[in-house]
Amino acid sequence: MKIGKNIFGVGAMTAISRVFGFIRDMLIARFLGAGRLSDVFLAAFKLPNLFRDLLGEGALSAIFIPM
Numbered sequence: 001m002k003i004g005k006n007i008f009g010v011g012a013m014t015a016i017s018r019v020f021g022f023i024r025d026m027l028i029a030r031f032l033g034a035g036r037l038s039d040v041f042l043a044a045f046k047l048p049n050l051f052r053d054l055l056g057e058g059a060l061s062a063i064f065i066p067m
Helices: 002-032 036-056
Strands: none
16 A cells, blocks of 8 residues: 555645745735735745746747748
């Protein structure tokens, strides 16, 4: 039952990741509050992932390659 152990491991790591993400969001809300500073921080937090999705993984380059 190696696959069962692997499924449990992936599920456990996903649960731990979600808990840490929730803790991160609580700390951001606690220290930055709901204002301009938190908006700037969250935008700066998400921009690198957006650029990686558009440029690094080929989504934007697929538009310019003719079929």
